[in-house]
Amino acid sequence: MAQHLFLFFKTAIKGPWMSNFIIFSIDVFASIFIVALGLIVLTVIIFYFRDITQTKHAIRRNYPVIGRFRYFFERQGEFFRQYFFAQDREEMPFNRAERSWVYRAAKDVDRTAAFGSTQSLEVTGTVMFMNCAFPTLDEEALDPSNVTLGPHCKTPYTTNSLFNVSGMSFGALSKPAVRALSKGAKLAGCWMNTGEGGLSPYHLEGGADLVFQIGTAKYGVRDEHGNLSTDKLKEIAAHDQVKMFELKMSQGAKPGKGGMLPGRKVNAEIAKIRGIPEGQDSISPNGHPEIKKPSDILDMIATVRNVTGKPTGFKAVIGDYTWLETLFAEINHRGIESAPDFITIDSADGGTGAAPQPLLDSVGLPLRESLPLVVNMLEKHGLRERIKVIASGKLIVPSKVAWALALGADFVVSARGHMFALGCIQAMQCNKDTCPTGITTHNERLQKGLNVADKAQRVANYNRYIHYGAGLIAHSCGVTSARELGRKHVRIVQESGLSEPLDKIYENYQ
Numbered sequence: 001m002a003q004h005l006f007l008f009f010k011t012a013i014k015g016p017w018m019s020n021f022i023i024f025s026i027d028v029f030a031s032i033f034i035v036a037l038g039l040i041v042l043t044v045i046i047f048y049f050r051d052i053t054q055t056k057h058a059i060r061r062n063y064p065v066i067g068r069f070r071y072f073f074e075r076q077g078e079f080f081r082q083y084f085f086a087q088d089r090e091e092m093p094f095n096r097a098e099r100s101w102v103y104r105a106a107k108d109v110d111r112t113a114a115f116g117s118t119q120s121l122e123v124t125g126t127v128m129f130m131n132c133a134f135p136t137l138d139e140e141a142l143d144p145s146n147v148t149l150g151p152h153c154k155t156p157y158t159t160n161s162l163f164n165v166s167g168m169s170f171g172a173l174s175k176p177a178v179r180a181l182s183k184g185a186k187l188a189g190c191w192m193n194t195g196e197g198g199l200s201p202y203h204l205e206g207g208a209d210l211v212f213q214i215g216t217a218k219y220g221v222r223d224e225h226g227n228l229s230t231d232k233l234k235e236i237a238a239h240d241q242v243k244m245f246e247l248k249m250s251q252g253a254k255p256g257k258g259g260m261l262p263g264r265k266v267n268a269e270i271a272k273i274r275g276i277p278e279g280q281d282s283i284s285p286n287g288h289p290e291i292k293k294p295s296d297i298l299d300m301i302a303t304v305r306n307v308t309g310k311p312t313g314f315k316a317v318i319g320d321y322t323w324l325e326t327l328f329a330e331i332n333h334r335g336i337e338s339a340p341d342f343i344t345i346d347s348a349d350g351g352t353g354a355a356p357q358p359l360l361d362s363v364g365l366p367l368r369e370s371l372p373l374v375v376n377m378l379e380k381h382g383l384r385e386r387i388k389v390i391a392s393g394k395l396i397v398p399s400k401v402a403w404a405l406a407l408g409a410d411f412v413v414s415a416r417g418h419m420f421a422l423g424c425i426q427a428m429q430c431n432k433d434t435c436p437t438g439i440t441t442h443n444e445r446l447q448k449g450l451n452v453a454d455k456a457q458r459v460a461n462y463n464r465y466i467h468y469g470a471g472l473i474a475h476s477c478g479v480t481s482a483r484e485l486g487r488k489h490v491r492i493v494q495e496s497g498l499s500e501p502l503d504k505i506y507e508n509y510q
Contacts, residue, residue: 098397099420105465106421106458125368126493127403132478144467144483147410149244149388150311150341157243157311159209161190162482163401163466165459166392166413167213167248167315169197171261171270171282176450177422177439182206183452184421184459193413194220196248196284197261198273199236206456211244212236213315214304217284219274228290228300230307237308244341245304247297249287249316251346260284265442294327301340313342313388318370319363321377328381339386344413345370347393367393367404372506375408384408396420398469405470406485406502421462422455 044065051057051064060067104111143160150156165185170178178200185192185208193211194203198220203210214221214228221236223229236242261270261282271278290300297314305312318324331339348364365373371391378384391409395401396417404412416424423437435441438450470482477489487503494500 099426101397102417102420102462106462108458108461111465126499127399128491128493128499129399129402129406129473129477130489130491131476135478136475136480144481147388147483149313150305152337153305153311153341154309155311157209159191161188161467162405162412162470163463164190164411164413165192165418166415167193167195167211167246167251168415168419169195169219169261170200170202170273171197171265172440174435174438174441174447174450175202176447176452176455177419178202179205180422180450180452180455181418181459182208183456184418184463185209187456187460188463190463191243193246197270198275199239199242200269200273204239204241207241209243210239210241211246212242213246213248215248215284216286216288217274217276217282219276219282219284222275228303230303233304233307237310242310244311244313245308246342246344247288247300247304247312247314249291249297249314251315251317267442294323295330297327297340298330298334298338302338305341311341313340313344313390315344315346315390315392317346317348317364318374319365321370321373324374324377328377328383331383332381336383336386339383342388342390342410343374344390344392345374345409347371367391367395371404371407371409376506398466398473401466402470402473402482402485403490405482406487406490407506408487410483417466418459418462421459423450423458 047068048064051060051067054061057067101111144162146158146160148156148158165181168178168181172195173181179202181192182203183206186206191209191211192203192206194200194213196213196215196217196219199210199212212220218226218228221229221232223232233245237245263279263281266274266276266279266282268278274282276282288300291297301312301314345367346364347367347370364370371389375384375389378387378389388410389408390411390413391404391407392413392415394416395404395412396414401412419439420426422439424439425437434443435446436449438447441447467482474480474482474485477485479485479489487506488501490502491499492502492505
């Protein structure tokens, strides 16, 4: 039977119709090839004449067509480096080792490593926790203690969450990203900051505790003239999920400049929530018109707190810090109840979707300086217990969260850590509406890749393992919870290669 079939096909192939089919196919492919080759040649000719006649790019004018590859490779370099060329601890702003831990924690897969750490213990600034000879056993471990913010408010806020979602606006983030963060924060039992873009239905959808951020443009709580509207403040505060209000003075990546949302991202829905025209660039002022001196901060905090009845604080990048001395002295003059309920310390380590390079690189103090400085000043003025401290700035792994707590922070917030949990690949497209993971784009085709239910669970997993990891460090140091970590538990490597205790380094730091 097999022999008969073989002879049949052999005869058929030799048949005239099969030969004609093969010849026809070859002719078709040859024609397609010639047309394609012709288009390529034509394109090269067009590029050649465009390059030698333009006057903006010297490389393209001197090396037509070939010079174009320089710009192509330059754009692709930042992506290829993270996969093929950079070492685990080299890449900026977040290295592969940090991102890999976040991805694995978010996916709830093995987070252990083998054969030793890739982190050098000799680099100046390396943090080392001092393990106790008699570490706390797992069965003795306690959940972080509750902390109450706004004890003088009508509606104080009490939480035990160490690690929370930092401010990211709807507009800067896509609809599915906000929904996933909201649901994930609820699952994790942490709070979520709305960012300065107003309160959207997607923030409320997940049921998480929310911190409403009031930016310099007052998005979501502005009247027709752009001033703060007490009526809209009351509307926002009426939501039980909104637990606190944060007055944003400045942010880490661009201190001295307001928020920036390109017009292509300002669709009808975002424009309505923010109270601005559709399709126009949304650029906030670089400061609040009502705030010109430290005492004005207390006046505005008092206004928001009296209207809403909820804890109110402010967020600022610390650079020049002499104004804090004036602020804290004014608080003691007015009375302890006049103090902000919290201060969020953003830093030069902070990040955002769009910022001018000079501000991104060179303005503001990093958290390793600003956090201990503010904590020491609060202690000096007797305000440490009254004003809670929230730390923000590249704190995306347990060791850095534990370090911030040891320095004196009551809470840590992270935007980019939770973005990685959503699937961010550090593609550097946040400001271009072309984010390949659907997190920072309003392109519906790209948003389809972000499954809300799956990513919400990953956000919750990541947040949970941050708490677990910080707890591991605390237990190793001999205390029962991460909030009990202090400066005595940490040493920092100095230029000599030897480490010094954190409490000694920052004992009189001002």
